[in-house]
Amino acid sequence: xxxxxxxxxxxxxxxxxxxxxxxxxxxxxxxxxxxxxxxxxxxxxxxxxxxxxxxxxxxxxxxxxxxxxxxxxxxxxxxxxxxxxxxxxxxxxxxxxxxxxxxxxxxxxxxxxxxxxxxxxxxxxxxxxxxxxxxxxxxxxxxxxxxxxxxxxxxxxxxxxxxxxxxxxxxxxxxxxxxxxxxxxxxxxxxxxxxxxxxxxxxxxxxxxxxxxxxxxxxxxxxxxxxxxxxxxxxxxxxxxxxxxxxxxxxxxxxxxxxxxxxxxxxxxxxxxxxxxxxxxxxxxxxxxxxxxxxxxxxxxxxxxxxxxxxxxxxxxxxxxxxxxxxxxxxxxxxxxxxxxxxxxxxxxxxxxxxxxxxxxxxxxxxxxxxxxxxxxxxxxxxxxxxxxxxxxxxxxxxxxxxxxxxxxxxxx
Amino acid sequence: xxxxxxxxxxxxxxxxxxxxxxxxxxxxxxxxxxxxxxxxxxxxxxxxxxxxxxxxxxxxxxxxxxxxxxxxxxxxxxxxxxxxxxxxxxxxxxxxxxxxxxxxxxxxxxxxxxxxxxxxxxxxxxxxxxxxxxxxxxxxxxxxxxxxxxxxxxxxxxxxxxxxxxxxxxxxxxxxxxxxxxxxxxxxxxxxxxxxxxxxxxxxxxxxxxxxxxxxxxxxxxxxxxxxxxxxxxxxxxxxxxxxxxxxxxxxxxxxxxxxxxxxxxxxxxxxxxxxxxxxxxxxxxxxxxxxxxxxxxxxxxxxxxxxxxxxxxxxxxxxxxxxxxxxxxxxxxxxxxxxxxx
Numbered sequence: 001x002x003x004x005x006x007x008x009x010x011x012x013x014x015x016x017x018x019x020x021x022x023x024x025x026x027x028x029x030x031x032x033x034x035x036x037x038x039x040x041x042x043x044x045x046x047x048x049x050x051x052x053x054x055x056x057x058x059x060x061x062x063x064x065x066x067x068x069x070x071x072x073x074x075x076x077x078x079x080x081x082x083x084x085x086x087x088x089x090x091x092x093x094x095x096x097x098x099x100x101x102x103x104x105x106x107x108x109x110x111x112x113x114x115x116x117x118x119x120x121x122x123x124x125x126x127x128x129x130x131x132x133x134x135x136x137x138x139x140x141x142x143x144x145x146x147x148x149x150x151x152x153x154x155x156x157x158x159x160x161x162x163x164x165x166x167x168x169x170x171x172x173x174x175x176x177x178x179x180x181x182x183x184x185x186x187x188x189x190x191x192x193x194x195x196x197x198x199x200x201x202x203x204x205x206x207x208x209x210x211x212x213x214x215x216x217x218x219x220x221x222x223x224x225x226x227x228x229x230x231x232x233x234x235x236x237x238x239x240x241x242x243x244x245x246x247x248x249x250x251x252x253x254x255x256x257x258x259x260x261x262x263x264x265x266x267x268x269x270x271x272x273x274x275x276x277x278x279x280x281x282x283x284x285x286x287x288x289x290x291x292x293x294x295x296x297x298x299x300x301x302x303x304x305x306x307x308x309x310x311x312x313x314x315x316x317x318x319x320x321x322x323x324x325x326x327x328x329x330x331x332x333x334x335x336x337x338x339x340x341x342x343x344x345x346x347x348x349x350x351x352x353x354x355x356x357x358x359x360x361x362x363x364x365x366x367x368x369x370x371x372x373x374x375x376x377x378x379x380x381x382x383x384x385x386x387x388x389x390x391x392x393x394x395x396x397x398x399x400x401x402x403x404x405x406x407x408x409x410x411x412x413x
Numbered sequence: 414x415x416x417x418x419x420x421x422x423x424x425x426x427x428x429x430x431x432x433x434x435x436x437x438x439x440x441x442x443x444x445x446x447x448x449x450x451x452x453x454x455x456x457x458x459x460x461x462x463x464x465x466x467x468x469x470x471x472x473x474x475x476x477x478x479x480x481x482x483x484x485x486x487x488x489x490x491x492x493x494x495x496x497x498x499x500x501x502x503x504x505x506x507x508x509x510x511x512x513x514x515x516x517x518x519x520x521x522x523x524x525x526x527x528x529x530x531x532x533x534x535x536x537x538x539x540x541x542x543x544x545x546x547x548x549x550x551x552x553x554x555x556x557x558x559x560x561x562x563x564x565x566x567x568x569x570x571x572x573x574x575x576x577x578x579x580x581x582x583x584x585x586x587x588x589x590x591x592x593x594x595x596x597x598x599x600x601x602x603x604x605x606x607x608x609x610x611x612x613x614x615x616x617x618x619x620x621x622x623x624x625x626x627x628x629x630x631x632x633x634x635x636x637x638x639x640x641x642x643x644x645x646x647x648x649x650x651x652x653x654x655x656x657x658x659x660x661x662x663x664x665x666x667x668x669x670x671x672x673x674x675x676x677x678x679x680x681x682x683x684x685x686x687x688x689x690x691x692x693x694x695x696x697x698x699x700x701x702x703x704x705x706x707x708x709x710x711x712x713x714x715x716x717x718x719x720x721x722x723x724x725x726x727x728x729x730x731x732x733x734x735x736x737x738x739x740x741x742x743x744x745x746x747x748x749x750x751x752x753x754x755x756x
Contacts (some may be wrong), residue, residue: 019624026616030538030614030616033616126444142594146536147532147609150611251590252590
């Protein structure tokens with residue numbers, strides 16, 4: 001082939017046209033054969049239509065999905081979905097689960113994995129295993145990518161994606177799964193229960209007068225504390241429970257706050273999740289030498305949450321939310337608490353001094369003992385004021401009566 | 414026909430047979446045990462009748478394993494052809510198709526759309542498109558940076574390629590740091606895999622790839638002359654600039670198409686041309702087709718290994734080819750310290 005100018009330009013043009021044509025043809029074929037292009041999209045998750053044999057819904061990604069009534073073989077691709085299925089009494093219908101998570105570590109988990117197949121490996125889905133299980137329903141989650149959903153649909157599978165962003169959406173999803181599996185009665189019971197918890201907390205939060213700052217950490221190491229940034233459920237729980245997440249403005253969703261960073265933030269409450277990484281909070285001081293200087297540590301407002309591996313949008317979050325609301329705003333729930341403290345003049349403790357605490361539900365008085373320490377137990381919890389009179393002068397201090405723990409305050413005169 | 418041509422034909426026939434058996438093997442191995450004759454039955458039937466009854470086995474064979482195999486072949490052809498061409502243009506056997514920053518650019522394109530959450534169910538094709546455009550952008554940037562008034566020089570292009578590659582890699586790392594729920598999806602994509610592809614996506618890339626390779630083959634004579642040196646080539650009447658641009662352009666297109674669907678799969682574009690050169694020599698007319706076949710075989714086998722070695726989990730194919738690259742480089746190194754490395 002010679003490269004004379006005109007001829008080569010002509011050939012070049014033909015080549016380019018040929019390539020463009022092949023792309024266009026390729027895309028056309030792609031559009032014809034791919035499901036996502038014919039799928040309708042809607043904004044509202046929920047029921048669309050129900051016939052004698054089928055039920056059509058919109059899932060959390062807006063896809064319309066038609067399911068045959070009722071699925072007897074279900075594959076769940078996330079622990080949050082498995083939990084919903086289990087609580088709806090559908091354990092016997094689960095034929096496949098994800099393998100990313102340790103199911104034995106969950107509060108709601110009571111079944112072994114007999115007769116179920118693990119179909120994922122970290123985020124990779126084993127399509128052959130799923131297809132061989134012949135499922136009538138695949139419950140995917142937010143961690144399932146769009147590519148994976150499309151691949152499963154191309155294999156003829158019925159895929160419903162659950163991806164809630166708020167607590168209300170979790171309730172919605174429970175209702176949805178109940179709908180498509182024919183377990184409406186049980187679903188409604190759970191929905192009512194969860195809605196009550198949520199409404200109760202939301203209503204009471206209307207009366208909160210402040211948002212205490214909170215660090216919610218699930219794992220400490222020598223560099224700092226792993227916590228929840230904006231957009232995570234941990235962050236949302238703190239906000240719903242009436243707190244302010246000190247890690248809210250981090251760029252990463254699961255940032256690590258350094259030891260000095262935590263000193264600077266100095267949150268009023270430190271909530272520690274004892275999830276699969278469960279470390280005894282007492283051991284935190286050995287990991288972080290600055291730990292004992294934190295206000296929350298000195299004031300004893302460090303709490304351990306029972307099950308706080310808060311990275312999945314599951315039903316267990318509701319009990320965690322309730323726990324957090326009680327801790328952050330015990331005054332809204334008429335809870336009682338405790339506070340102890342020391343009255344000190346310079347370095348000398350002041351003994352036998354009357355100490356009065358004024359809470360939202362009454363005043364209480366006690367005396368400091370010989371070492372200057374006073375204690376109030378089982379009095380109304382929440383923000384309070386402490387009044388003392390020493391050598392003719394009146395002193396007032398802001399304090400917090402702490403739920404469950406024994407709060408601590410240092411009063412200098 | 415001279416003897417050399419005849420033996421080359423024989424080689425390619427052998428390669429085709431190896432490829433055929435690799436495909437059959439790959440079709441019949443997987444986490445789920447499919448009876449061997451069933452796999453052949455479904456393959457045969459779908460080619461003859463265009464459609465086959467849908468049951469568990471036919472879905473596994475035709476919609477899970479076969480698309481992966483076809484993609485492996487296409488990517489193998491693309492990366493090897495691109496590798497041969499780039500090594501020819503740069504007159505350097507240590508060049509791979511990603512030398513002009515293409516892998517980092519594609520990774521950046523993919524990272525951008527994944528971490529911003531732009532890939533939704535209705536537009537998941539955005540991911541391959543973004544990877545494709547990212548790769549092309551990186552190469553265009555490299556060409557722009559390395560342009561001098563006297564045209565392009567390979568040294569400049571390689572330096573610019575390194576720089577652009579580092580730049581995009583750094584941006585990918587940053588995006589990974591700030592990404593939230595999509596991090597694992599992105600990492601998985603970067604490692605290279607054939608298992609998430611659907612037939613529609615293969616439809617998009619097949620003809621552009623085949624046409625590009627054919628175009629490269631048509632230019633064999635010109636590429637052979639280029640390999641002897643730019644001055645000599647010009648003296649023989651070859652438009653060096655045009656051929657160089659065309660070669661780089663088609664190689665970039667091929668590589669970007671491959672990477673957009675499979676992620677970054679390394680070493681194929683480097684190893685296969687090298688191995689084939691030792692067998693068939695440097696004549697581009699022989700080297701290109703044989704390398705294409707060699708690449709296809711390598712990736713089909715790698716895909717099979719990836720699917721079975723830790724069954725039922727699947728290792729990303731890029732990991733397998735990387736592991737293969739290590740002994741290969743050691744071999745190269747040992748050879749080079751024993752005698753001069755021959756192009």
